[in-house]
Amino acid sequence: MVVETKDLAPGVRLLTLNRPPANAINRELGRALYDECTAAAQDKAVRAVIVTGAGRFFCGGLDLRELVGDRAPLGQLASARSDGVFALWALPKPTVAMINGHAIAGGGVIALACDFRITCQGSHKMGLNEVSIGLGFPTGAFEIARLALGSHAVRRVLLEAKLYDVESARELGMVDEVVEPNALETRSLELAARLAAHGQLAYAHTKKTMQRRASDRISAVSQENSLALAEIVRSEETKQLLQAQLAAVTKK
Numbered sequence: 001m002v003v004e005t006k007d008l009a010p011g012v013r014l015l016t017l018n019r020p021p022a023n024a025i026n027r028e029l030g031r032a033l034y035d036e037c038t039a040a041a042q043d044k045a046v047r048a049v050i051v052t053g054a055g056r057f058f059c060g061g062l063d064l065r066e067l068v069g070d071r072a073p074l075g076q077l078a079s080a081r082s083d084g085v086f087a088l089w090a091l092p093k094p095t096v097a098m099i100n101g102h103a104i105a106g107g108g109v110i111a112l113a114c115d116f117r118i119t120c121q122g123s124h125k126m127g128l129n130e131v132s133i134g135l136g137f138p139t140g141a142f143e144i145a146r147l148a149l150g151s152h153a154v155r156r157v158l159l160e161a162k163l164y165d166v167e168s169a170r171e172l173g174m175v176d177e178v179v180e181p182n183a184l185e186t187r188s189l190e191l192a193a194r195l196a197a198h199g200q201l202a203y204a205h206t207k208k209t210m211q212r213r214a215s216d217r218i219s220a221v222s223q224e225n226s227l228a229l230a231e232i233v234r235s236e237e238t239k240q241l242l243q244a245q246l247a248a249v250t251k252k
Contacts (some may be wrong), residue, residue, distance in 0.1 A: 001018065001032065002017070002018055002019045002029045002032050003015055003016065003018065003029065003032035003033050003035075003036050004016040004018050004026055004054075005036055005039075007046075007194055008050065008189055008245075009029075009189060010235065011045065011046065011047035011048060011193070011196045012046075012047070012048050012049075012050065012189060012192045012193055012196055013040055013043075013046045013048070013049050013050070014049075014050045014051075014052065014098075015033070015040075015049060015050070015051045015052075015056065016034050016051075016052050016053065016054055017029065017033075017051070017052070017053045017058070017110075018053075018058055019174040020053040020054070020055060020093075020208065021055065021057070021184075022057045022059070022060030022061075022102070022249075023053045023054065023055070023057045023058070023059045023107070024059070024060045024061060024062065024063040024064075025059065025061065025062050025063060025077070025084075025085075025106045025110075026062075026063040026200070027066070027067045029084070030083060030084040030085070031084065032084070033084030033085065033087065033088060034082065034084035034087045037049070037084065037087035037088050037091050038087060040091065040093065041087075041091050041092060041093065041248070043130075046093065047073060047093060047094070047196035048093055048094040048095070048096070048192040048193070048195050048196035049088075049091060049093060049094070049095045049096070049192070050074060050095075050096045050097075050098050050188050050189065051088065051095065051096070051097050051098065051110065051111075051114055052097075052098040052099070052100050052188075053099075053100055053101055053103075053107075055101065056100075056101040056102065056104075056123075056124070057091045057101045057102045057107070057127060057178050058097070058100055058101050058102060058103040058105025058107055058110075059102075059103055059104070059106065059110050059111075059152050060097045060102060060104050060105075060107055060110065060152045061104045061105030061106035061107045061108070062105060062106045062135075063078065064081075064133075064242055064245060064246050067233070067242070070122060075228065076138050076140070076221075076229070077106055077109060077141045077153070078109060078113070078138060078140030078141045078143075078144055079138045079139050079140030079141070079218055079221050080140070080155075080198070083140065084231065085106070085109055085110055085113050085140070085141070085144070086113075086140055088110065088113045088114065088155065088193065088206075088216070089113035089114075089144050089211070090211065090215070091197075092203075092204035092207065093200065093203070093204065094115055094116075094192060094195035094196060094198070094203060095113075095115045095116070096114055096115065096116045096117070096118065096188050096191055096192045096195070097110070097111040097113075097114035097116070097117040097118070098117035098118060098185065098188040099111055099117060099118065099120075099124075099126070099175060100119075100124075100182060100184060101122075101124045102126070103119075103122045103124075103125075103126045103127050104125065104126070104127060104129060104163060105128060105129055105133075105135075108126055108127055108128045108145075108174065109128065109141045109144055109145065111126070111174070112136065112144050112145050112148040112149070112174070113144050113148075115195070115207070116176050116191060116195075117174065117176050117177075118177045118179060118184065118187055118188050118191065119166050119169070119170075119177075119178055119179075119184070120166075120177075120178065120179050120180060120181040120183070120184040121166060121178060121179070121180060122166065122180060122181060124166065125163035125164060126163065126164050126166070126167065126169040126174050126175070127157065127161070127162055127163035127164050127169075127174075128141075128145060128157050128158055128161065129161040129163055130158075130161065131158065131159065131161040132161035132162075132241075133235075133238075133241045133242060133245045134232070134235070134237055134238030134239075134240075134241035134242060135232065135233065135238065135242075136195075136228065136232040136233075137158060137230045138229060139217065139219045139221045139225060140221070141216055142143070142154075142158075143214040143215075143217055143218050144214070145157070145158065147210070147214045148173065149172065149174065150173065153172045153173050155172070156172065157172060160240060166178050173234045181230070205226050
């Protein structure tokens with residue numbers, strides 16, 4: 001399964017993205033994430049969710065091969081209620097991103113879709129580098145990033161399109177805490193368990209209130225905006241940038 005589930009403690013469910021080598025987002029992973037988030041939302045025994053990745057990646061972003069082959073659906077990341085990242089963001093329960101490795105582009109959006117984000121010291125990178133490889137930013141992904149980072153940081157993160165080390169990511173608000181590697185799971189579980197003890201109805205209502213304006217803007221995504229994103233992906237400039245990125249990734 002590309003999204004594995006495990007109950008770590010009473011009321012705390014772990015979702016592990018497991019699509020080697022980079023846990024890249026394709027239709028299968030997006031659908032599995034949607035299904036597991038929906039199941040967690042409906043399961044009264046689940047009071048908090050932790051999201052992590054298998055291997056050295058949290059998530060490497062969109063599967064560029066699939067994006068190049070059939071661009072439209074993947075290009076609308078988090079911009080529909082049927083999307084897995086949107087379902088994670090809107091999940092009416094506490095969510096914690098346990099960032100165990102690289103969280104890049106769409107992977108960074110998955111992390112930002114969680115209520116809290118914890119990572120460990122290490123050489124892994126975080127960033128929203130879509131612009132650097134010629135991709136526009138979907139409305140849903142943008143609203144998630146803006147709500148998580150604020151207008152000043154989101155301007156820098158999106159337009160610089162850099163990959164940041166963990167301390168820089170913390171300074172920008174991409175992560176809330178940086179811990180020792182051997183403490184990552186313990187600290188993430190500790191936080192999730194503490195959040196799980198809150199009043200669930202109150203937590204869900206407060207979270208929905210915080211997200212309301214962003215959610216309304218996502219729901220109002222226009223056909224014109226969707227067409228503009230598709231046009232960017234079809235452009236010769238973006239084709240060249242994506243091919244260069246694919247070649248660079250293949251060499252690693």
